[in-house]
Amino acid sequence: MSHFLNQIEMPVRWADIDAYQHVGNQHYFQYMMEARAQFLQKHMGKGIADYLFILVDTRCNYKKSFYYGETVLVRQFLLNLGNSSFELQYLLSTPEEPDIIRAEGYAKMVCVDAKTQRAVRVPETVRQTLLANTMQA
Amino acid sequence: MSHFLNQIEMPVRWADIDAYQHVGNQHYFQYMMEARAQFLQKHMGKGIADYLFILVDTRCNYKKSFYYGETVLVRQFLLNLGNSSFELQYLLSTPEEPDIIRAEGYAKMVCVDAKTQRAVRVPETVRQTLLANTMQA
Amino acid sequence: MSHFLNQIEMPVRWADIDAYQHVGNQHYFQYMMEARAQFLQKHMGKGIADYLFILVDTRCNYKKSFYYGETVLVRQFLLNLGNSSFELQYLLSTPEEPDIIRAEGYAKMVCVDAKTQRAVRVPETVRQTLLANTMQA
Amino acid sequence: MSHFLNQIEMPVRWADIDAYQHVGNQHYFQYMMEARAQFLQKHMGKGIADYLFILVDTRCNYKKSFYYGETVLVRQFLLNLGNSSFELQYLLSTPEEPDIIRAEGYAKMVCVDAKTQRAVRVPETVRQTLLANTMQA
Numbered sequence: 247m248s249h250f251l252n253q254i255e256m257p258v259r260w261a262d263i264d265a266y267q268h269v270g271n272q273h274y275f276q277y278m279m280e281a282r283a284q285f286l287q288k289h290m291g292k293g294i295a296d297y298l299f300i301l302v303d304t305r306c307n308y309k310k311s312f313y314y315g316e317t318v319l320v321r322q323f324l325l326n327l328g329n330s331s332f333e334l335q336y337l338l339s340t341p342e343e344p345d346i347i348r349a350e351g352y353a354k355m356v357c358v359d360a361k362t363q364r365a366v367r368v369p370e371t372v373r374q375t376l377l378a379n380t381m382q383a
Numbered sequence: 384m385s386h387f388l389n390q391i392e393m394p395v396r397w398a399d400i401d402a403y404q405h406v407g408n409q410h411y412f413q414y415m416m417e418a419r420a421q422f423l424q425k426h427m428g429k430g431i432a433d434y435l436f437i438l439v440d441t442r443c444n445y446k447k448s449f450y451y452g453e454t455v456l457v458r459q460f461l462l463n464l465g466n467s468s469f470e471l472q473y474l475l476s477t478p479e480e481p482d483i484i485r486a487e488g489y490a491k492m493v494c495v496d497a498k499t500q501r502a503v504r505v506p507e508t509v510r511q512t513l514l515a516n517t518m519q520a
Numbered sequence: 521m522s523h524f525l526n527q528i529e530m531p532v533r534w535a536d537i538d539a540y541q542h543v544g545n546q547h548y549f550q551y552m553m554e555a556r557a558q559f560l561q562k563h564m565g566k567g568i569a570d571y572l573f574i575l576v577d578t579r580c581n582y583k584k585s586f587y588y589g590e591t592v593l594v595r596q597f598l599l600n601l602g603n604s605s606f607e608l609q610y611l612l613s614t615p616e617e618p619d620i621i622r623a624e625g626y627a628k629m630v631c632v633d634a635k636t637q638r639a640v641r642v643p644e645t646v647r648q649t650l651l652a653n654t655m656q657a
Numbered sequence: 658m659s660h661f662l663n664q665i666e667m668p669v670r671w672a673d674i675d676a677y678q679h680v681g682n683q684h685y686f687q688y689m690m691e692a693r694a695q696f697l698q699k700h701m702g703k704g705i706a707d708y709l710f711i712l713v714d715t716r717c718n719y720k721k722s723f724y725y726g727e728t729v730l731v732r733q734f735l736l737n738l739g740n741s742s743f744e745l746q747y748l749l750s751t752p753e754e755p756d757i758i759r760a761e762g763y764a765k766m767v768c769v770d771a772k773t774q775r776a777v778r779v780p781e782t783v784r785q786t787l788l789a790n791t792m793q794a
Contacts, residue, residue, distance in 0.1 A: 256394075256396075257393075259393075259413060259417055260413075260416055260417055260420040260538075260539075261413045261416065261417075261538075261544065261546060263538065263539045264534075264535075264537065264538070264539070265534075265537045265538070265539065265541050265588075267539050270535065271686065271690065271712050271715065272535060272683050272684075272686040272687050272690065273683075275682065275683040275686060276396060276397075276398045276683050279397055279398065279682065279683065280396055280397055280398075283397040283451070287451075287452065300719075301682050301719060302718065302719050302720075303716070303717070303718050303719065304682065304716070304717055304719075305714070305715070305716040305717075306714070306715055306716075307713065307714050308711075308712060308713050308714065308715075309713075314420070314424075314539075315424065397675075397676075398675075398681065398683060400675065400676045401671075401672075401674065401675070401676070402671075402674045402675070402676065402678050402725075404676050407672065408549065408553065408575050408578065409546050409547070409549040409550050409553065409672060410546070412545065412546040412549060413546050416545065416546065437582075438545050438582060439581065439582050439583075440579070440580070440581050440582065441545065441579070441580055441582075442577070442578070442579040442580075443577070443578055443579075444576065444577050445574075445575060445576050445577065445578075446576075451676075530668070530670075531667075533667070533687060533691055534687075534690055534691055534694040535687045535690065535691075550670060550671075550672045553671055553672065554670055554671055554672075557671040557725070561725075561726065588694070588698075589698065
């Protein structure tokens with residue numbers, strides 16, 4: 247399963263550039279986090295205040311650098327929807343060359359009860375939202 | 384003198400948000416730096432490789448917070464053009480309410496000879512560019 | 521008035537280094553913020569939950585760069601204690617050469633009632649703490 | 658194979674704290690990068706100017722949060738030494754409770770010829786340094 251969820255465009259900031267004149271490796275995780283935050287804020291904002299979605303595992307595979315002056319296109323996919331967790335995939339490229347993948351990322355989110363802090367089943371509304379907002383990539 | 388130079392829009396990133404749920408104070412300097420970097424890159428890119436522009440003084444006056452979901456509008460002005468330096472002013476607001484100033488900033492740049500690392504007169508091409516790209520605010 | 525409050529040492533992180541191979545200008549504000557946060561956390565932690573201390577103005581004057589491998593020594597001074605605000609001064613150097621000032625900073629904090637969000641008189645306990653923890657620099 | 662290479666201690670900065678009051682997930686990669694940078698700078702600094710070590714893959718598994726006031730202990734291990742690459746493992750905890758692992762990380766570095774930008778065999782001096790500086794964990 248690999249369902250397209252959403253995509254965002256983020257201009258590279260001068261502050262993202264490191265001593266090697268390209269985007270520093272830790273900033274790729276900011277870009278992925280932003281795609282996640284925007285999706286959660288837009289689509290899951292209401293009726294899920296009792297739940298938290300916590301990042302437990304994340305990965306980035308670097309293929310080609312980003313430079314100042316470029317814009318990062320982040321496409322987010324649902325890779326797997328489990329009982330109390332879901333897995334996301336990220337493809338990072340540019341709007342000009344969306345199919346030249348500069349980096350590929352991964353994140354695993356666990357759904358937690360805000361009161362007990364224990365992992366619980368991803369609620370139905372979220373399951374439906376995740377699936378409703380997806381289309382075959 | 385207060386001449387408008389350029390303006391940029393920067394979406395607030397989730398990574399800019401601090402423990403008080405608003406944009407952390409140090410990120411305002413990223414926003415101002417970005418307006419500066421984009422202007423320098425666009426308008427001063429050629430024929431000035433022998434010079435460096437170094438930040439020697441910067442300031443931010445905070446009036447009202449920025450939050451996640453907002454976009455920062457940064458307007459940059461030339462405040463003063465000296466012999467070997469120039470001073471810039473920044474007004475930070477949002478595209479929706481450009482006249483409600485959330486923060487006001489300042490930066491003083493010194494022009495340095497790339498070889499000798501000594502302060503030198505701002506070259507004519509840069510002086511003309513700074514003035515040509517300005518209009519009364 | 522310029523009373524010494526506290527000092528901290530912060531190793532420069534690789535992530536602080538920018539495209540010019542030295543510490544990026546916005547990170548100096550992290551270093552100053554850290555001296556402030558450690559002082560507030562240590563000396564003002566109790567009995568002042570009803571108050572917030574908000575940064576309203578900050579400045580940095582750059583004299584000499586910091587590089588990777590160095591440690592930043594931040595010394596914080598009370599510059600002025602007003603009715604609802606206080607002003608702080610920062611001297612940034614290194615433990616090896618504490619008197620060679622690489623940067624000088626400034627911050628103005630306003631005391632705010634946590635409920636009403638209005639500026640109020642800095643409470644007596646904080647006034648005493650600020651003065652008790654100071655000595656002539 | 659899992660050989661201990663080095664360890665560093667990094668105080669959590671206020672700027673590392675996110676809206677959930679704990680260290681934001683992307684900063685863990687700063688901590689790991691720092692252990693890597695310090696090891697490379699200290700042990701591999703000379704005679705390898707013709708080579709670059711490039712991060713191609715990195716991962717972090719989050720178990721328990723870090724908070725402001727804590728210090729992060731990063732221990733770095735050599736996991737595998739290949740022909741043109743090597744793999745590193747990271748255990749993140751605190752000096753007070755070194756065996757309570759808060760996060761576990763991974764990084765794969767590729768050795769590249771600085772001129773041709775092509776992957777080349779990790780040079781003998783680096784192989785010896787990596788192995789000489791290791792001991793069974």
